Amino acid sequence: PPFPIKLAGLVQRGFGRGGKDLGCPTANLPDESISPLSSVARTGVYYGYAQVIPPAGEDRSLLEDEVKVLPMVMSLGWNPFYHNERLTAEIHIMHAFKSDFYGFELRAVVLGYIRPELDYVSREALIADIETDKCVALNSLKRPDYERFTGDSHFQIS
Ligand code: ADP
Ligand code: MG
Numbered sequence: 001p002p003f004p005i006k007l008a009g010l011v012q013r014g015f016g017r018g019g020k021d022l023g024c025p026t027a028n029l030p031d032e033s034i035s036p037l038s039s040v041a042r043t044g045v046y047y048g049y050a051q052v053i054p055p056a057g058e059d060r061s062l063l064e065d066e067v068k069v070l071p072m073v074m075s076l077g078w079n080p081f082y083h084n085e086r087l088t089a090e091i092h093i094m095h096a097f098k099s100d101f102y103g104f105e106l107r108a109v110v111l112g113y114i115r116p117e118l119d120y121v122s123r124e125a126l127i128a129d130i131e132t133d134k135c136v137a138l139n140s141l142k143r144p145d146y147e148r149f150t151g152d153s154h155f156q157i158s
Contacts (some may be wrong), residue, residue, distance in 0.1 A: 002039060004048070005110040006154045009033030011052075011102050014090070015081065022123070024130050026075065026080060026090030027052075027067065027106055034089050037076060037110075043087075044116040046074045047137035050093050051155050059127040067157065068096045069150040071141050074110060074135045077117055103113050112140055 012028040019025040050072035071094045078084040091108055114136050120126040140146060 002091075002110050004149060005036050005040065005151075006108070006141070006152075007033055008105065008107045008154070009035055009108065011104050011106050013102055013151055018090075019090075020157075021068040022127055022130065024092050026092045029089045029091070029106060029108075034087055037087065037089060040076065040111065042116070043077045044075075045114040045133050046076060046110050046112065047114055047133070047140055048072055048074065048109050048111040049141070049149055050091050050097060050115075052097075052101050053094070053107065053157060055102070055104060058152065069155050071137055072108060073114070073130075073137050074108065075117070093132075094138070106115075107154055109152055109154055111149060136146070 007029060009029045011031050014028040048071075049069050051067065051069045052102070072091050073094075074089055074091045076087060076089050079086045081086040091106065100115070114133050118129070120129070122130060
């Protein structure tokens with residue numbers, strides 16, 4: 001696939017299914033932001049960097065720490081709520097945010113693929129796999145060739 005893939009859009013409300021109680025909230029991108037991913041075809045889990053930008057007018061200084069470019073894992077899948085006709089991209093950012101950021105701008109650079117989607121027999125198995133995904137992502141992103149993407153022009157704020 002043609003990595004890096006750059007995405008941006010306003011964080012949408014999802015169906016609130018499980019993300020937070022699995023300890024893994026996922027910020028949903030709007031449909032129109034996903035088109036750069038349609039070339040990728042492969043559903044599953046990806047890794048890269050993401051950045052959350054508060055709307056203009058909000059006190060950005062309060063959130064300074066959170067405008068950082070942070071490691072993320074992204075799940076790309078066919079959404080059963082739309083009869084599997086729509087792709088959904090959901091991004092979990094590896095950072096403890098102080099509050100939700102629905103409506104905020106989310107920018108992401110997708111750098112690599114981790115694994116296909118799997119069917120889980122148990123919640124515990126799913127949670128264990130998510131933890132593995134995060135470790136894989138953090139280890140991959142340590143490579144200097146990936147780390148330099150934290151300074152990518154995609155993340156420049158005007
Ligand atoms: P939804 O179905 O609305 O996407 P989730 O349970 O997946 O619900 O929670 C996602 C929301 O949680 C995001 O839209 C964002 O506002 C918030 N959030 C808080 N911390 C994070 C994080 N570390 N990564 C992604 N989203 C987060
Ligand atoms: Mg979600």
